[in-house]
Amino acid sequence: MRTKMEMMILQTQAEFCKALAEVDGGTFQVDRWDRKEGGGGISCVLQDSNIFEKAGVNVSVVFGQLSEEAAQQIRSRGKSLKRKDGKLPFCAMGVSSVIHPKNPHIPTIHFNYRYFEIEEADGSKLWWFGGGTDLTPTYLNKEDAVHFHKTLKDACDKHDRKLYPEFKKWCDNYFFIKHRGERRGVGGIFFDDLDSPTKEDVFDFVRSCAKAVVPCYIPIVKKHLNDSFTSEEKQWQQLRRGRYVEFNLVYDRGTKFGLATPGSRIESILMSLPLNARWEYMHEPPKGTKEAEMLQVLRNPKDWAQ
Amino acid sequence: MRTKMEMMILQTQAEFCKALAEVDGGTFQVDRWDRKEGGGGISCVLQDSNIFEKAGVNVSVVFGQLSEEAAQQIRSRGKSLKRKDGKLPFCAMGVSSVIHPKNPHIPTIHFNYRYFEIEEADGSKLWWFGGGTDLTPTYLNKEDAVHFHKTLKDACDKHDRKLYPEFKKWCDNYFFIKHRGERRGVGGIFFDDLDSPTKEDVFDFVRSCAKAVVPCYIPIVKKHLNDSFTSEEKQWQQLRRGRYVEFNLVYDRGTKFGLATPGSRIESILMSLPLNARWEYMHEPPKGTKEAEMLQVLRNPKDWAQ
Structure with a gap:
């Protein structure tokens, strides 16, 4: 499975970078890196280019011993792990991407598909897949949200019609900024700890999700490429x-x-951060504005694929 | 003590706001707020003004029952807390401020002085003071760093000459961005869980620290008020x-x-965030530049008050 998954994430990275570069006209900076403790990755970044403010597509395969701190991140999800001589061999691989466009009418997309293996003290192996794709518009465009969700739903439905509703809800719950009482965007799908029915089945499903990235996002980018925008709209973004x-x-x-x-x-992890961001004290858009409409949806997620 | 401390933090807020408004020429927005669960505060914010991009000075007095999550933030500092019927009455008050100037040659300052009381199941009261003042320049100015640290050292030395060296070191350790391997700025002083020799002694010390805020910062602001700067310097900021x-x-x-x-x-807590911030993939200033000089100090803290 390690090899199959590695091939799949590399292919996803290549296809998405190609599609983005075609739209943008720029060239990705490609960095290969090694991890001293085991593994490495390839980061592809397009920064301050024609269409994209920051576009990052990253693949990584890391292995070695899980740190106590990192193990806690997993234990907090309800997994209890038995260490051997204090050690916990693991392997984690995935493809991860965040695209921040310049134009506030083109939404930000994020996706991540990953595979995890842990070897416990008794030699038994835990494995699971996780991932998701979600959209963060600055302004609400209902057709975009519907197209995005329907494309993801189609990818899920081929495997099991129960998956999309469950993972759509999971996404809304996961990308919740608790202290603000709002979601990050209009959602998509999100899942974790997926280990049934079989490893092959889960992999096939994850591959379908990864294949849906280009068709769910690129048409939206092309549609809004030449939308004009004001400095106020840029500021809201x-x-x-x-x-x-x-x-x-x-x-x-x-x-x-x-x-x-x-x-x-660190640079590959934090490439998800935008080139520029802003915080204003007590900012609340006036009622009836397009900004307030966006907030309304972030506070009350909708069902877009119906 | 609650009343004495409350008077002191309100006075600190008033004095600092007055000094900042005099330099800037702008007027602070003053917001009083109540906390449903108990207490409230006053937030003073000056945003996108003449000298300051964002200047926030906040006072809060909150009380009620400590949430499990919040109690954990305290327990992680080695305090074990005995609950009564699952409840843990607490009172927390403090003054907290972050000032982000527009000009990259004027440093950012942060300070916070606070008092905490917790009543345990057996009726015994835990109490402690915490706080600190630290400076975050965009460019290193050695005289500024020396003036800042010497003013803090003088405030500490009046009480006990052991305090400054200890709290200077604590500050360098606390404001450490672990994943970057660098400090946030050139430090200052930081302490927590201070509960000896007596409540009065600690309060007197904290008051001296709070009184040092204006003299350690305002002269630096005035000195660089009219420094010219380039767009490259602004970008580094x-x-x-x-x-x-x-x-x-x-x-x-x-x-x-x-x-x-x-x-x-939330708005009062996150007023510490700057009006604008930026992330560039793989940014590393060339050797020999002023930017590299700044990084060097952030990676290897210095003793400025000698």
Whole structure:
């Protein structure tokens, strides 16, 4: 499975970078890196380019011993882990991407698909898949939200019609900025600890999700490429980017796991942060504005794929 | 003590706001707020003004029952707390301030002085003071760093000459951005859990520290008020502000405690975040530049008050 998954994440990275570069006209900076403790990765970043303010697509395969801190991030999800001589061999691999466009009418997308293996003291192996794709618009465009969710639903439905409703809800719950009482965006799908029915079945499902990234996002980018925008709209985008930073640094499990894993590559983990972000004291958009409409949806998630 | 401390923090807020408004020429927005669960505060904010991009000076007095999450933030500091019927009455008060100037040659200052009381199951009261003042320049100015640290040292030395060296070191350790391997700034003083020799002694010491805020910072602001700067220098400031956000959202105890306390006022807690911040992938200033000089000091803290 390790090899199959590794091939899949590399292919996903290549396809998505190709599609983004075609739209943007720029060239990704490609960095290969090694992790002293085991493994490494490839980070592809397009920064301050034509269409994208910051586009990062990262693949990593890391293995070695799980730190106590990183193990806690897992235990908090209800897994109890038996160490051998204090050691806990693990292998984690995945593809992860965050795209922040310049134009506030093109939404930010994030996706991440990953596979995890842990060897316990008695030699038994735990494994699971996790992942998701979610959209964070600055302004609400209902057609975009519907297209995005329907594309994801189609990818899920091929495997089991129960998956999309469950993972859509999971996404709304996961990307919740608790202290603000709002979601990060209009959602998508999110799942973790997926280990049934079989390893092959879960992999096939994850591959379908990863294949859906280009068709669920690129048409939206192309549609809004030439939308005009005002400096006020740009400023609202910067405030929303501030919220994005809040979620990623305060709540996101992947970021926390990365920051807590010794030898992890900080630049690749924090490439998810936008080029620019803004915080204004007591900012609340006036009722009836497009900004207030966006907030309304972030506070009360909707069912877009019906 | 509650009343004495409350008077002191209100006076500190008033004096600092007055000094900042005099320099800036702008007027602070003053917001009083109540906390449903008990207590409230006054937030004073000057945003996008003449000299200051964002200046926040906040006073709060909150009481009620400590949430399990908030109690954990305290237990992680080695205090074990005995609950009565699952409840843990507490009172926390303090003055807290972060000032982000526009000009990259004027440093950011942060200070916070606070008093905490907890009543345990057996009726015994735990109490302690905490606090500190630290400076975060965008560019290193040695004279500023020396003036800042000497003013703090003088305030400490009046009480006990052992205090400054200990709290200077504590500050360097506390404001450490672990995943970057660098400090947030050039330090200052920091202490927590201070409960000896007597409540009066600690209060007198804390008051001296609070009185030192104006003389340690305002002269530096006035000195650099009219310094010219380039757009490159402004950009470096924005990148440093990104690091400031990373520290506050990932590590700062006060922010974590605030986000974990039900009914706390998010806008007052997050007023510490700058108006604008920036993240660039793989940014590393070339050797021999002023930017590299700053980083060098953040990676290897110096003794400024000798």
